[in-house]
Amino acid sequence: MAIGVAARPANLSRIYGRSISRETLDDAERQHAFIIWFALIGVLFPPILISLGDINVTPGRVAVILLLIPALVMLFSRGRNRIASDYFAIAAAIWMVASTAFNNGFRPYVGAEALEFIGAYMVGRAFVFGPSNFETFVRALRPITVTIIVLAVVDVLLGRYVTLDSFGVPNFVAGRFGWVRASSVFEGAEHYGTFCVAAAAIFLYAERGISRFVYVSFCYFGCALSLSSGPMFGLAIVTAVSCYDRIMKGYVWRWKVLITVIALFLGGIFLISNHPIAWILTHFTLDSQTGFFRLGTWNFALPLIDQSPFVGHGVVSLGEPGDALIYLKSVDSLWLLEALRYGLPAVILLLMTMFAPLLKGAPAIGTGHPQTGLTLAIVATALIGLTVHFWDATWLFLNLCVGIRASLAEYQSREIWRAELADRARGFSVPMGRQLHLT
Secondary structure: OEOOOOOOOOOHHHHHOOOOOHHHHHHHOOOOHHHHHHHHHHHOOOOOOEEEOOEEEOHHHHHHHHHHHHHHHHHOOOOOOOOHHHHHHHHHHHHHHHHHHHOOOOOHHHHHHHHHHHHHHHHHHHHOOOHHHHHHHHHHHHHHHHHHHHHHHHHHHHOOOHHHHHOOOOOOOOEEOOEEOOOOOOOOHHHHHHHHHHHHHHHHHHOOHHHHHHHHHHHHHHHHHHOOHHHHHHHHHHHHHHHHHHHOOOOOOHHHHHHHHHHHHHHHHHHHOOOHHHHHHHHOOOOHHHHHHHHHHHHHHHHHHHHOOOOOOOOOOOOOOOHHHHHHOOOOOHHHHHHHHHOHHHHHHHHHHHHOHHHOOOOOOOOOOHHHHHHHHHHHHHHHOOOOOOOHHHHHHHHHHHHHHHHHHHHHHOOHHHHHHHHHHOOOOOOOOOOOEOO
8 A cells, every 4th residue: 555645754863863954865865767767778788899999898887887976976975874885895896806916917807897896886876765766766677677578588489589689799599498598688598587586576575466466477477488497496586585475474583584494404405415516506407417517617616716715816717628628618606706706705795795785674664665675686696696607787787786775775774764654654745756655
């Protein structure tokens, strides 16, 4: 039910712990509809290469580069606060670049990856602030998601990657079970399926009624078109956690119980199985052959990480001629490849950037809080990253969501929503566009 209500509490200094004007607060929360649409379209546009002299950029990279400075200005303006994940993000980007100094010098690809990471994070962090901007993000995500899935259907029907071919993006058509694995605007079925999982998680908590059913069902259908083990595993996690949340919504301890059960399950696998990673990789894939290949990749990669755990090996070809070269030519794991390139500190900093905002509990306004959907999207994507490496659109969209989740954590820490909800309960009204949907 949507409850229209009112005005902010008069005593803002009580909420912020310092004196702050109403005008400053309004400025921090002003609408950024154009920027949000521009960022999403750029991030999720087909990754065509745009040549700028000796440097090639993609539309997603252009979008975050153009918005990075305005985002930093916005984030460091009066009325905004920094949180722990901001510092972890900056440290992670610096570490990516700095670690290459110990591995054959700086590489442009490293700078591009670090720039995409920090740029997408800061755009989400700065501009998707407050309920109205998050609602704008969801409104923009709806037609973009529908378009991406429709293009995936075209891939399957025509038996080739129509969108990528149309934009001149090199690709290799992958099939499974006699069907083309849809790719749409992404460079690979795994990336496309991962986006569908993240979008489904967001819509599960941001939409209501028939709208939620339509958009979530469409995302499920889209994920199925990818025929990819990782995304389907992620979608199963999203579904199970969402059902659990709704069944147990009356119990505040439900998340602690869920985390405990998962920890016990994983611990049991490591205790019972002689090869726990092999068990996981071979039991949670559609094709056991790909599971065994990934297991071989882990077996060859872990000793290399142990050789240089601090700064990694840089962006170089890994492995000696023979089996190692075969398994390490393409490392299908975000976390494994980041550790190989930049060392374990980079992985730790990336994980802290993603999960530090999640440590703040959501306000008690029911299961429909948008933070839960974003949290689920990030966690599911991070888990899919165990068997998939992300770059371009998927990497940018993940970090955009991480930035938005951090922005919501800042907003929550001010207790603005909590105060507004108290006003709503007393029957006041708020300006158009600031209404929340409560269950």
